[in-house]
Amino acid sequence: MSVRSALATPLAADAYTMSSGRLGAVVAALLGLAGVAVGALALARLAGRVTFGPGPGGAVAALAAGLAAMAIGGLVVATSDGGLGTGNGLGGAVVALVVGLAATALGGLVLARSRRTG
Secondary structure (H helix, E strand, O other): HHHHHHHOOOOOOOOOOOOHHHHHHHHHHHHHHHHHHHHHHHHHHHHHOOOOOOOOOOHHHHHHHHHHHHHHHHHHHHHHOOOOOOOOHHHHHHHHHHHHHHHHHHHHHHHHHHHOOO
């Protein structure tokens, strides 16, 4: 194996190595999960099941967290070198895209319902 071919093939990351792709995917997924949680609480508040502070703050926070999760996840997907299982964070980024989409949908649903009832 020559040096040129060794440099051209992407190497899979070790199982315990925290690469920048993995870190970005984890941050995006956690941000999306937080958005889903805040959106679910805002939806429960709107339905009258949970009572806490006034205003559409939960819906806006869920929208912002979902959009940020999708942006970071999309960036990691676009810049990952290898496929799934190579340690570049591609799998986590796809999960972050899905969870971010769910958080955005929940935030939009709460905003739409709050404008209809208000």
